[in-house]
Amino acid sequence: MKKSVLLIFVLILTVVVLSVIRTYVSNNIATSGVTLSVIEDEASKLKTENAVLAQKVYENSSLINVASKASTLGFVDSKTSFVLNSGLPIAAKR
Amino acid sequence: MNWRYKFCLSVIVVAFLLVVLRLFYWQVVKAQELSNLGDLQYGSAIKILPKRGEIRTSDGFPIATNKVSYQIYANPKEISNKEATAQVISSILGVDVASVSANLFLDRVWVPIKAKVDTETKQNLEKLGLKGVGFTEQYTRFYPEGSMAAGLIGFVGKDNEGNDKGYFGLEGFYDRLLKGEGGAAKTYTDAFGRPILAKLDESTGKVDGKSIILSIDRSVQFLVEKKLKSGIERYGASSGMVGIMDPKTGQIIALSAFPSFDPTTYYEFEPELYKNPFISDLYEPGSTFKPLVMSSALDAKLVTPTTKCDICAGPVAIGGYDIHTWNDKYQKNINMIETIQHSDNTGMVFVAKKLGLDGMLNFLSKFGIGDTTGIDLQGEVYAPLKEKNQWYEVDLATTGFGQGISITPIQLLTAIGAIANEGKRMEPHVVAAVENNEGKFIKIEPKVIETPISGQTAKVMAEIMVNAVNKGEASWARVKGYRIAGKTGTASIPIAGHYDPNQTIASFVGFAPSNDPKFVMIVIINRPTTSIYGAETAAPVFFDIARSLLNYYGIPPEGE
Numbered sequence: 001m002k003k004s005v006l007l008i009f010v011l012i013l014t015v016v017v018l019s020v021i022r023t024y025v026s027n028n029i030a031t032s033g034v035t036l037s038v039i040e041d042e043a044s045k046l047k048t049e050n051a052v053l054a055q056k057v058y059e060n061s062s063l064i065n066v067a068s069k070a071s072t073l074g075f076v077d078s079k080t081s082f083v084l085n086s087g088l089p090i091a092a093k094r
Numbered sequence: 095m096n097w098r099y100k101f102c103l104s105v106i107v108v109a110f111l112l113v114v115l116r117l118f119y120w121q122v123v124k125a126q127e128l129s130n131l132g133d134l135q136y137g138s139a140i141k142i143l144p145k146r147g148e149i150r151t152s153d154g155f156p157i158a159t160n161k162v163s164y165q166i167y168a169n170p171k172e173i174s175n176k177e178a179t180a181q182v183i184s185s186i187l188g189v190d191v192a193s194v195s196a197n198l199f200l201d202r203v204w205v206p207i208k209a210k211v212d213t214e215t216k217q218n219l220e221k222l223g224l225k226g227v228g229f230t231e232q233y234t235r236f237y238p239e240g241s242m243a244a245g246l247i248g249f250v251g252k253d254n255e256g257n258d259k260g261y262f263g264l265e266g267f268y269d270r271l272l273k274g275e276g277g278a279a280k281t282y283t284d285a286f287g288r289p290i291l292a293k294l295d296e297s298t299g300k301v302d303g304k305s306i307i308l309s310i311d312r313s314v315q316f317l318v319e320k321k322l323k324s325g326i327e328r329y330g331a332s333s334g335m336v337g338i339m340d341p342k343t344g345q346i347i348a349l350s351a352f353p354s355f356d357p358t359t360y361y362e363f364e365p366e367l368y369k370n371p372f373i374s375d376l377y378e379p380g381s382t383f384k385p386l387v388m389s390s391a392l393d394a395k396l397v398t399p400t401t402k403c404d405i406c407a408g409p410v411a412i413g414g415y416d417i418h419t420w421n422d423k424y425q426k427n428i429n430m431i432e433t434i435q436h437s438d439n440t441g442m443v444f445v446a447k448k449l450g451l452d453g454m455l456n457f458l459s460k461f462g463i464g465d466t467t468g469i470d471l472q473g474e475v476y477a478p479l480k481e482k483n484q485w486y487e488v489d490l491a492t493t494g495f496g497q498g499i500s501i502t503p504i505q506l507l508t509a510i511g512a513i514a515n516e517g518k519r520m521e522p523h524v525v526a527a528v529e530n531n532e533g534k535f536i537k538i539e540p541k542v543i544e545t546p547i548s549g550q551t552a553k554v555m556a557e558i559m560v561n562a563v564n565k566g567e568a569s570w571a572r573v574k575g576y577r578i579a580g581k582t583g584t585a586s587i588p589i590a591g592h593y594d595p596n597q598t599i600a601s602f603v604g605f606a607p608s609n610d611p612k613f614v615m616i617v618i619i620n621r622p623t624t625s626i627y628g629a630e631t632a633a634p635v636f637f638d639i640a641r642s643l644l645n646y647y648g649i650p651p652e653g654e
Contacts, residue, residue: 048162048231052213055161058238062155063316083650 136283144274145233147303149247149264151312152526156305158247158265158357161236164216164229166207170198172226179224183207186219210234241356243315245370246349246524248472249357262368264306264524265357266472271528274303302531309345309526314338317642318348322617325635326352329600330623335372336639337503341511341605341614343540344520346469373467373474376500380585381420381437381628382603382616383496386509387445388434389555390457393517393547396448399554402427403444410440413488417443420584435562437582439495446494451485454493460546461509462519468543469504469522476502496585503616506603509546511614513556514579514605516549518542556608563604568633573606573641575651580604580636582628587621597621600628602636612647615639 059065120128149158166187173179176198184191187208197205207227211219216229235250235258248263257276260269277300318336326334335351351371355363369375391397407426409416419439425432433441446454458464464479477500480489492498504522512519521541528536547555559579563572568582583601586593600622605614615636622631 051160051162051233055159055236058156058159058236062238062240063312064240064242067316081645
């Protein structure tokens with residue numbers, strides 16, 4: 001009999017403790033929406049910044065831009081090409 | 095006592111039923127309406143647009159991507175000095191002051207000022223802190239290489255509902271894959287407008303578009319466009335195009351056509367420029383068609399390279415027509431190697447007659463003539479081969495040298511690719527792989543469509559084409575030290591039932607190195623004015639590009 005009373009007491013106590021914890025946590029995070037919203041805004045800003053920087057990288061590394069800059073700097077197309085063939089050995093085996 | 099008990103019970107039951115009925119009314123009948131009303135009070139729903147997938151070249155560079163831009167709008171009710179605000183906005187955005195002013199005087203809470211404004215301009219405007227002027231972030235299509243490969247890429251416009259939609263080229267063909275799926279998001283706030291954590295940003299259904307990776311080599315594409323443009327100018331042509339394919343896989347390495355358009359400002363160009371002539375324009379190929387007919391006859395063992403033509407001493411009369419050579423010079427007993435070398439029409443009539451109508455139709459079908467190639471681009475056309483009973487004797491003869499038959503450049507490129515690839519015709523592809531949303535790549539495997547000729551015949555034909563390059567009309571332009579297989583073409587343009595004597599489509603098709611081809615290429619110069627011949631216009635452009643490609647791929651000379 002005593003054991004069953006103890007068990008019921010423990011169960012009730014557990015329920016009460018968990019309820020109190022839940023209430024406490026819920027109260028604490030209830031206003032975190034604002035913080036989370038600020039973090040989300042910040043993440044969104046960083047995403048935008050990243051996209052803008054990526055765009056600049058693409059613009060600057062495009063062949064049209066590179067060719068135009070190369071031309072301004074005086075680079076010209078190579079008109080000759082060299083081919084390195086393997087030379088004959090000093091003593092050719094016959 | 096008993097009736098009182100019953101009365102009370104009845105009242106309670108009726109009251110309970112009334113409550114149930116009322117609850118049913120609110121929770122079932124009016125449920126949606128109340129839910130919407132609630133949403134309006136504490137939540138806001140927004141449509142989330144998916145990010146369109148990128149189109150990347152083989153080096154991973156995005157030639158079509160997205161950039162951040164801004165929609166500038168205003169709330170006229172918050173603006174006190176409308177004239178001054180309109181002046182400032184118009185000077186920064188570069189729009190007409192009258193139109194801005196007209197918008198600001200409207201009796202509305204939201205008026206659009208300008209869309210697709212770049213970040214720098216938006217920041218300049220933002221710094222002024224104008225009251226009642228706002229910005230909405232949006233993504234617009236961005237082409238870092240400008241108009242490079244525009245005909246291949248297509249462009250992004252709007253559909254009937256104002257959503258982005260790809261048109262023409264890859265943007266059109268892969269639109270469903272690239273655009274992804276839109277979603278919806280709801281943000282709930284409390285009575286003070288602060289976001290509620292438990293229900294922050296409930297977004298559903300958004301799937302970003304997948305990216306596609308092309309077989310197009312950006313460096314080769316850039317080089318080809320530069321050389322094609324200069325070729326068109328040099329030869330006073332009206333237009334031109336170049337296509338380069340890996341004959342072993344069917345992957346397109348470069349595809350260019352001029353004049354072209356800018357995909358960002360596509361609406362400023364003539365709509366005729368939107369289509370890709372490489373897959374959408376039919377033309378008579380002329381002599382570039384001869385290798386197909388010759389290899390068919392060789393494969394059927396109806397001729398050998400040394401077979402002598404016994405009708406080539408003069409013009410050939412067929413069906414009331416006299417068929418001449420291009421220069422009206424004739425060589426008695428010319429063999430098949432020389433027939434291709436001198437691009438002799440009478441020799442090809444001889445071959446066509448040997449092949450016969452059944453043989454011709456059979457081989458042309460196997461080479462993919464009269465059908466689409468299956469290239470993954472929007473707008474491919476084809477001219478079906480005529481029914482057997484509609485062929486006259488002269489039709490068979492003229493088909494032998496590429497007249498009286500219409501094909502697209504992509505058909506010829508893939509057919510010649512079969513000669514370069516041991517007789518195997520590959521399905522041409524521009525997309526090499528698709529990247530899914532998890533970042534995994536799904537490769538598109540090469541596909542053999544048909545084997546029109548044997549590997550042995552392909553080798554013999556390649557040798558005949560190498561001889562044509564080294565000793566034919568275009569030999570002056572060839573790349574010395576390399577074995578390049580090729581064939582010139584000077585096709586007449588049919589107009590109103592006859593051929594225009596002054597205008598031609600000059601072309602050159604070939605592959606290199608002939609023993610282990612790295613690329614097959616076709617150059618088409620439309621209506622050149624400095625010379626009407628392919629050997630003097632398209633061939634120099636072909637060899638100029640080929641020289642650069644052989645260097646680019648690091649292929650050393652091996653002797654001719």
